Structure formats: structure tokens, C-alpha cells
Amino acid sequence: ATILMADGSEKELDLDAVKWARMQREDGRLGPVPTSVNAVVKTGDIIRLQRVGERWILAQIPEATGALVAISPDDGAIKALVGGFDFWHGGEFNRVTQAQRQPGSAYKAFLYSAALEHGFGLNTVVNDSPVVIKGGVTTGVDWRPRNYSGRFYGPTRLREALVRSQNLVSVRLLEAITPQQAIEHTQRFGIPTENWQPTLSMAQGSYSINPLDMTVGYAAFANGGYRLSPYVIAHYHSQDGVEVYDHPPVIKCDDCTPDDISESIAPRIISAQNAFLIRSALQDVTQRGTAAAAGRELQRRDIGGKTGTTNDMRDAWFVGFGPGYVATAWVGFDDYRPLGRQETGGRTALPMWIDFMKQVLPPEVESDEVVPEGIALVSINPATGRQVSSDTPGAVLEYIDITHRGMDELMGNASVIEEDRPDLVTDLF
Helix, strand or coil, X not given: CEEECCCCCEEECCHHHCCCCCCXXXXXXXXXXXXXXXXXXXXXXXXXXXXXXXXXXXXXXXXXXXXEEEECCCCCEEEEEECCCCCCCCCCCCCCCCCCECCHHHHHHHHHHHHHHCCCCCCCEEEECCCXXXXXXXXXXXXXXXXXXXXXXXXXXXXXXXXXXXXXXXXXXXXXXXXXXXXXXXXXXXXXXXXXXXXHHHHHCCCCECHHHHHHHHHHHHXXXXXXXXXXCCEEECCCCCEEEECCCCECCCCCCHHHCCCCECCECCCHHHHHHHHHHHXXXXXXXXXXXXXXXXXXXXCXXXXXECHHHCEEEEEEEECCEEEEEEEECCCCCCCCCCCCHHHHHHHHHHHHHHHHCCCCCCCCCCCCCCEEEEEECCCXXXXXXXXXXXXEEEEEECCCCCCCCCCCCCCEEECCCCCCCCEEC
């Protein structure tokens, strides 16, 4: 089809340029792929085009919006910030700093970090089976959380539960450490929790957080356990070259002692061991979990992160890290409409994150990451989480924090949480 542009020039639009424009059916599914340009546009239509290389393709101003923010995990410098589609179409509202949205399963990294601090390990086995919360959370109606897949996986090690984003494991984990303890742990990451109530729905990321706070929180996993203060302006000078402002650096310092604490050193909020274990599990998420597309697309193992999807697909998240960057991608409607069927964090937000990281990550080099003192790599039985000899058939390797309380008996007694009471009081054994 020949398109007349506003400046009087003519452009050609072929079928490949319009194939994406599939009608959405009432059930949320997409209709058939167009078989001709005329099936999409007709004479007299006013349309938008986008130039891609030497070609022009059909474009639109999306109703859904999104946000992306990236910071340095070393000092909190904001490297990129996109608060919406553009300034003229809802762009005055900065979704990075102003949108309060439910993070869904992207919150689980903080929950698992709290669990590690309370004596759990990535080898701990939790029963992924049906749960009924009597009286619901706030409505008085029984609440039956479920996994996105609709399946139940039975006894599952925590590493695998995070990789597969199993909701039922998270509910049991939260019940075991208590919601109040999880709230207090989350506060350390700089996430405002004043309006949070200690309910089990927290396990599925039910309380709202803005994308910048999520990014700063995940930076602690990427940098070894430090909370940073994000900033945009490092310094500026007058027209005469005189320095007017210089941002006081606040950096992480692995070699500092308690006597070195000052305003220029970021506070440690979790142990190096805790950060290492969560980072290790999040790296598995991008290799073989809900964000495996990131590992395939970027072809590197030094990345990690977590997807997040809320009820009815109203929010899609991916929060992740790579060398020198921690970034969050979020997609949703400002009026909280559902995005549509199967619009999950891994499908809808992750591609944005991947595209950004393709542009900014340095070439991958052989890992020089130092395993923190007290972390041991041991052979375990994958079904029980218990330590076995390295020549045991089917044994897998797992990182264990051997300095943590209770770990001296380990491994002969990996914890199992199993719900067998109607009030959801669980036993560890």
C-alpha cells in the first residue's frame, strides 16, 4: 500500500509491516494474523508509522504504559530512567518514582532473604501443596492461593521454588517466619512499608512498591548486601567552570571495618552470605526459570533477576542485575486494567529489560566473584535437601551458609514445612 505522509512524500507499507496488528477478541485472545495490508488499513485512514532501518512499519501510541530504571549497584547512580511512553502522552506522571504498583512475585527475593536470616537455606524443602487460609486475608472469604501453572509440585527445595516462582511455597515460608518479620526485613532495603499489614498475601507481592524502590532493593543482592541512595546529578559547574555542586559519594565497601563507618559508606543491611545465596538463586531464574529468555538472548551467566505478575495480569515486572547495572522493567495500565491473557512478567516486561541490557552490559569475562567466607558448596540429595557423599547417584551441588545458626546439624536434618492443619499452623521437621 502507498502511504501519503504529512510532508507530501509517499512511502510503501508491505504486509510484514502490519502483521503485528491483530484484533483482540472479547476473551482476550488475539485474532488471526492479517493476510493483506488492506485488512488492516484502508483509504482515508490516518495512521502512524515508525522507521526501522530503511523500512517503515505501522505504529501506534499504546494505551498500556511502562517504566524502566537502572542504577549502579556500587554507588546508586541512576544510569537510565524512563517514566512512560513520552512526555506528551501521560509522560508528566513519572512511573519510576510515582507509580505504586503491586510487584507480584518480584517481591519473593526479599521474602527468601528474610527466610535465610531465620535459619532456612536454599536446600530447605517446603511442601508445595494446596493451602486454604480460613477467613481470607481481609475479606472474610477463604483464600486459596495457587501457582500460575495451576499445578502442585510437592516437596520442593527453596532454590527450585524461587526459580519456578511457586506461590504456595512462599505462603508457607511467610507463615513460618511471620509476616511481621518479613515486613521488618523488607524495610532494611529502603522500601516504605508503613502502610503494610502483616498478612499472608504479602507472599505474592500484594503491597505496592514503585520501580525505583524495587531497583534499590535488588541492588543489595547485586552488591553484596549494601543499601544505596539513588542519585541523578553527580556534579555540575557554572559557566565559568567553577564547581557548584559535587554529590557526596556513598559507596559499598567490602574491606571496611566497623571503625570505618561514615556517611560516605553505604550501610550493610544483609550479610554477604545472604546476598550471595539470593544472587545465586536469581541467576538460576535467568538460566532455567521464569526468565530463562534473558539467559538465551544475552548468552551470559553473570545476570540474574525475578519476574513478577499480579492478579489478572494487571502488572508485569522484571527486576534484575548484570555487571554494573541493576534495572527494573514494568508494564501496566495507569487505570489498573488487565494487560490481557498471558501477559506475564516474563513475556511482557522481560523483553524491555533484555533490550536495555544488550546495549549497556560490558562483554562477559570469566567470573572473578569471591564466594563469601562461611559459604560451602556441598552435595545434597535433591529430594530431601540433606547432605550426601559426592559420589551418591543423583546428588546435586548446593551452596550452604555453614555459619548460620542451626546449620551445624544440617544437612542431616533439612527442614520440611508441611501444612496439615486447617489453621495453617505448620511444623518444621
